[in-house]
Amino acid sequence: MLKSGLSAVYGGLKSNVTSVVYQRKAIVEDQDSCIIHHFSHYCVLTKEEKALLDELEENPTEVKAGEALWEENDAAEDFCTLRSGWAYSYRYLENGSRQILEIFLPGDIIGLREFAFSRRLAGVRMIEDGVICCFPHHRIMALFRQSLTLTAVMFAIASRQQVLMTERLVNIARRSARKKMAHFLLEMHQRLRQTGTGSGCNLRLPLSQELLADLLGLSSVHVSRTFTTLSREGLVHRDRYDVVIPNLEALVGEAEFDDRYLVDNLRPLFRAE
Template identity: 45%
Template sequence: MTTSCIIRHFEHYAELAGDDHDLLTSLEKSPQDYPRNTVIWNQGQQSEHFFTVQSGWACSYRNMEDGSRQVLDLYVPGDIIGLREFAFRRRVSNLMVVTDARLCPFPKYHLSEVFQSSRLLCNLFFLIAARDQAVLVERLINLGRRTAREKVAHFLLEMGHRLDKACMDVYDCNHLPLTQVLLADALGLSTVHLNRTLQELKQERLVSLGPDGTTLLDRDGLVEVAGFDPEYLQEDVDGMLKSLGKNVSPMV
């Protein structure tokens, strides 16, 4: 199995030819290890690199004027961080690892080389960016239109589905190593309200709670609570590959 963060991520979507392997490998720098709660960048800093997550978890967030924090997104093994900032010279949010993590940087300015050299990789980058946008849209609906109970169940299921894709790289695809403070900041809830909601789900044996995070016990039960539809997480890889007219097989 390849040790390249970028290649491992793209091979979740499609089988890559040798030229695509070589191109991605040439762009990637050495993996870097970060201890838990390390801030990788701050809003306003120069935007020069994307990162892929080889192991661990990270989150993007904005600090508010009243001292509170809004968590914008969470990143699991295999995710690409920074695509939303491709068009900007400076970072539009902060980034922090929430567990010990290994990230792989690659230069943003080399992305044009990828687009010129490989139609497959170009399409995959846009597919991933579109999926990220769909996640943000669903997150907006979650924040504005669902009850606290629905919000929590929906968010936990979303992260579980995203872990399923990275399951080869994580120990337990049902375990979310996230503090209740971070979950509250992601869902726009107070920690008291978040804890009360999690305790209700625990009593119904839908989740278990521990000092190292939350574990999903009954996904079907959580689906009933949240009315969860994972369609926004299921990219049309087959359609994209057919449009290229290439003999490339989607990965299972």
């Protein structure tokens, strides 16, 4: 019944599990932090602000594909930045079905959902091997205290996450299977371009069809069928995890895709106010 390859705990009943993230050996890396890159997208940062953000990433740990950062109902004690690799959040229902809520890409912050809660409302797992950096709740409070700009950007990031979820809601609730898939592919295409990972008309999408199904509210069987249909019509070509969109405009039209929710029409400058 459980779809994940690991010891997924249905309903989150495994209560006294501390976050696995602290049980791993710390590793050291010195690349340019991609969380700074992420924040810089909203606002020009001072040296001090960059230093504050760097503090969030003091504690990098490696995580393997499929590994859980936490399960539903675990104690919610800290947040994570995702330094490399993809992750997703999910919820299991009583009937055993799973809904995937969000896909996290490098630079994203994980766990903001539970800012006001003491227990996790959704689990999070890695899609591929990666590196995360955990920081406790009070670090965010310190950040609020020390930088108005970072406070605003943090709020902006939370707002953007909500907007992504809103669009997923609309997608799931109101579109046909082929539109759902077309729309999702375009969303990922755009997001990957924004993080600098994306190239032209092709993208690497390391998601199984089962995961896609759980994300889009479909069955994996129907995901497969829809892919073959889209492929037959020349809208999307897929080979394992490599996706090619030969005609972007055609797919945009097919999905009725409007990227305004992604382009961050961001308000000019927090700092001026």
